[in-house]
Amino acid sequence: MFTAAAPAAFAQSSGDLGAVQSTATSDSTGAATSTKAQTAPAQAPTQGSLTASEPKSIINKNYIQNSTAPTSNYSDILQIAPSVSSVNPNGPGLMETQSLSIRGFQDGQYNVTFDGIPFGDSNDFTHHSTSFFTAQNIGGIAVDRGSGDASQIGFATFGGTVAVSSIEPSLTPAFSVLGSYGSWNTWVTGATLNTGDLEKWGDARAVVGYTHSSSDGALDNVGQRRDNVFFKLEKPLGNDTLLTLYADYNKIFQNTSVGATAAQIRRYGSSFALNGDPTSQAYSGYNFDRINTDFEYIGLQTVLGGWKLDNKLYTYGYYHDGFNGMDPNGETPNGTSFGADNVPGTQMANNYRAFGDVFSAEKELGPGTLKLGGWITHQSNFRDNMNVDDTLNFALQQMNYTMNDTFLTFEPYVQYAWKLPYGLTLTPGVKFVSFSRSLNSPLNQKSGEAADFSHTWTKVLPSLTLHEQIDPHWSAYLQYAQGFLAPNLNVFYVPNASVSGQPSPEQTDNYQLGTTYKTDRLTVSADLYYINFRNAVTSTTVGGNTVFSNAGGAVYKGFETEATFYAGYGFSLYGNLTFNSAKQKSTGDWMPNAPSQTAALGVIYDRGPVHGSLISKFVGHQYGDTGNQQPIGGFMVTNLAAAYTIKSPTTWMRNTRIGLEIDNLFNRTSIDGLAGYTAQDNTPLYWTIPGRAVFATVSTDF
Template identity: 25%
Template sequence: MFAMLLTVGCGSWTASTLAQDSVDIGEVNVTGQTVGNGQMVQEEAAKARSTVTKEALDKMSPTSNGIDKLKYTPGINVSSDDSTGLSGFAFTMRGMQSNQIGVTMDGIPINDSGDFSMYPNLLGDSENLEEIFLTQGSSELDAPHIGSSGGNIGLVSVAPTKEAGVFIKQTVGSNNLDKTFVRLNTGEYMGLSNYISASKTNSDKWKGKGDLDAEKFELNSMFKFGEGNSINALVKYHKQENFKYVKPSLAQYESDHDYDFPNEPTYNPTTGKLTTASYKTSVNPFETLSTTVTGRFQLRDDLQLTVQPYYYHGNGGSYSAFGSPATLYSTTNSSGNYDLSNLNTSGGYNADGDPVSGRYYRPSWTETWRPGINTKLSWALNDEHTLDVGYWYERARQRQSQPFVPLNADGSPADLWADYEDTNQVRDANGNVVQGRNYFTITPAQKAFVQDTWNVTPDLTLTGGVAYEHSKRDGDMRASLYDEPQKLETTYHKFLPSFNAKYQLNTDNSVFYSVSRAMRTPPNYVLYNSGDSASLKPELSWNNELGWRYATDDMALSATLFYLTFKNRQISSRDQATSDYIMLNVGDVENRGLELEFSGLLPRNFNYYASYTYTEAEQQDGITYFGYELPSKGKQVAGVPKNMFNLSLGYDDGRWYGNVIGKFVDNQYGDMTNDQSIPAFTVVDLNLGYRLPVNKNYMKSAAVRLSVSNLFNREYLSGVDSVAFTSAQYNPTYNSSLPNSATNRSTISTPYYNVGEEQTVAVSLEAQF
């Protein structure tokens, strides 16, 4: 059994630098097992932090993405559409939603620059991951985020090896799963080492019709020169053409646990016109390219400079047709921005004999260009003090459109990739592309920070710092069917201090305390929603942590109490008079709780790992919705389970390994008034593997791996996809027999949920030459 041993230096830095701070000591033959089976390491940071190593990553489901592989880690609740790693997912961490958590991949911020959403297609192949870490409570002081009022997740790629070789892995499984992965290492020559990898994955959806198809490409080059100098370049490319899953309401799920989009479109028997869309238009094509170059330069024995420029480009969209597909006629209200005289009327389309004329695929399309640079200078002033200063700058540009693309006779899109200037898109009489929305946002963001690490004594370390964060939303709302052109800009800036202390009580025990402030810039939609959304204040949070760690050669234990307050919580809502979208400030939230992590070794090559999380995420204010006060004060934040527990029993003798993992997740509310919830559930996973004996002259290693997710084939709802304000009626005068109006308004809205995947099996055969 082989493992790469990593050492992490003091101070905070991004995922890329953590990878650079690894000490390359070659291959080391490790006798015995690691504590936690790779799921837990002895952390040195003076704050809550968990790390999942490559040892544990390799023993999980072979196609899961980086976020999926955190599902047993304390503090985080992950809910995925399926185990392919390609579909949608949601997660919460310490009561914060996924779009409040910063995520980096080798130092690149990969949350959406507009609304901070996270997409699994940005994470690359899990075979190329060395480790995944998360700081559950707060981002690092220098982390390149403007959308993180909660914690931080970092994914670190494996480094190129000194020896040349080829790694091949073939995976097959349930639902016609087929993944082929190949990585070629060139070896090291005159300080330069590289690898290039490629993969192709295809799988049927586990419910409903449609499939998931993705291709990935990665290049990693490392050049080491001089004493402590290196340049690391990474390129990651991903392209997918995926069909989507329905996120059902509770009623839809209870009527049919496999509820999904219709298999085929339906047509009006009288006119022959398409009336109900099928799965064929509910798709998510997307393409991403990310590049980064990290230069690390030892200027003097006591002075080190890290410079990391990066660039990200994303292009794709998503469309879900529930019921009728999009329509467009000459009489469509276009706010005067388009001349639609070249189009037919609804009656004309119904009489023309074409089943799909006037019906369209209308994806919400987004293209992003995102260059940036992160820098850090670390200066060891003396034996007691190390000073870190740095600066991050990024200028993201994002175009969000919504074109109309004709349908084929079978109800499928004439062009799945509805690029901005595509000739298939509907144009008006003047040749202008007709857009349902048409936004262009520029977001310059920057952060400067300074931090001092003071080794007061050999056992006591204090770290204090402050960051200044500044961001701007520069919006251009261009002509569309529903919007008049206008330009608007907003600016946000704050000083964000942090302090932490760690004390080593003795060889085995240490304690820490951490406090930090964070800011989340409002999403770009505040520029385009109605009302006074642009005046929305940023979310501001204070995170406090008190922790204890205990570690010996055969056992590790970590316990953390946390208390997090944040104000100006941002929620999308509807205007009372017009029903247009607006952004609301719904007040303050207090998150408090406990995280436990416990792992160790047992006799006869057995091991164990357990984690427990208790979270109270309490809303501090009532909410006014359509003019009615909703009783949200004192209620649990939707989608946040109070209790989560994971327990794993494993075995590893160097040849055979196996583990069985049980995961319990408490009930989760779907609305902010806690009037509807999904039940608690327990799911069990199984992983087995055999490392084949090989002739080292021809093959370095080989293994067969088996993963079974949801071993007992439990049917359950796994998480909340779309939170509602309330699923109950709080308007006492509402009369359902009267038209919906400003004075007769129903308060009921519908939460939607993720469905837990049925039992799936995946078998992998891998070899390294």
């Protein structure tokens, strides 16, 4: 929407750098195919990679720009991919995603990276989809469904990796503006400046952008205001070195909902959430988040002594003040220590800062390529929670907990890609994971006592992949890898967290095989997977608080496929289909939020100035809780998008794009997720699909 030069595949060369490429670290399509728009790889919403050694779905800028709403987050964009389901009850990007599932693995059980840098919360490694990045500074997304080889770093090395990449500065200068308006009084405005190639500055190029959005939201009184500014500079230092500077700042105010009971949905409709009554615990003025975030890194790529070196030194911060009514669903009567009719509520803070470094080095050595590297990160976090009197402007009643925690993660790895005859490459590798967690609290969560605990978990993780490049358009792979996830901070929410009593980490053995075929006419991928999961941790939300439990062993297995066929005259047909199983070993019960099937079907048109798409996504039957409780029926949502680009409407305007997006075309508003339970009566709370939404967008370059 913003940039004039969005690449069809999001790994892009940088000027005259010779041996070094840009810092967007997501995989390219790996295709020996044309880059023109009338091909299957260019039009595919998702596609596999010819070079990947595990199931991978690549989503390029073309799909993000033309087939998603301008308010979308990465979670909204990637839900088109195989085995992915997402719950966004307030509309695209207008509320934190409540359940983003990949093969049944939940947020915190897979990695999310930005330009190759893993990030996440310190307590449970989850992510805040409305924080940090917007659709306007995302260049593409690759969804790796699996633990990958030894070089795949992150907190959760078995559930997969969502690899988000930043946009690339364009080679030509452009100043772009965007405006959008749509359902629920949703506004998006913004501007982006691309400097183009600055020859007098040593072929440096930069992009800087700003986006403002506001919306009333699909849910009643659940509004959002958001501002984002980002900057990226790429500066060649000679022919073999590239310096990259990136910075991103995000400020958001958003009302928060905890879901609605079935009775409330039946009586008031699927949009029931908050109200405008200051005497109610569901008053919108008592239920909101204020969040400020930043994300910065310095990247350096170079070639030295035959080694290709890549290093990123980074920091990111997250500062969150949250306010909620004590019981927005009405089961707890009003009354505080300050007054019998006063409105009770809660207030929390979650502030953290992370510093880290990601390094890799590779060199052609003998009959293959040696690659080694590592990741080190340290995060410090302050958290507190208190009961307040909302009527008296959040006056303190009782401190529930206050704590400081830290963790230190170190993941070095080494692997060797041994090139064999007949296009075969055998890659053994090993990664060492060390995870140290500490907690210091004068008032610990749950126990209510002082706490000063620390512990370190370590694990050696082997991997082995066999990749065959059958011909320039066809490849296959076989993979085995072990996965690891350190325990949640909640293991320290006890009176005495002895070292000997610490639980074992979540661990997996991952087996995968698959194939990818890609030409201008057709791109198709398919795979089978089997995952033996030990110490599977599940969670349930009760009264707004998340409770964790160990479900024991589980087996995840399934079949996945995706394909795009270019039919000619600008038309392509797209589809994906998965059959997934995620069940506990001891009981045979389904794991929570693990759909039994996902599918997508659509048609894309891209020829000349016209782009259009009609795509349906189906998510199959699932359960919202352990023990086959809270069944959620299957549902399908259809989105329609169309755009027309005028190359030169005036002498001072170019690439003027007029777009229309209709989400949930058939207005399906059924229940699509379990939100948790009320604290008073343990009544189930649900999320629903947001109703039909229409967004009109205009953008142009100057």
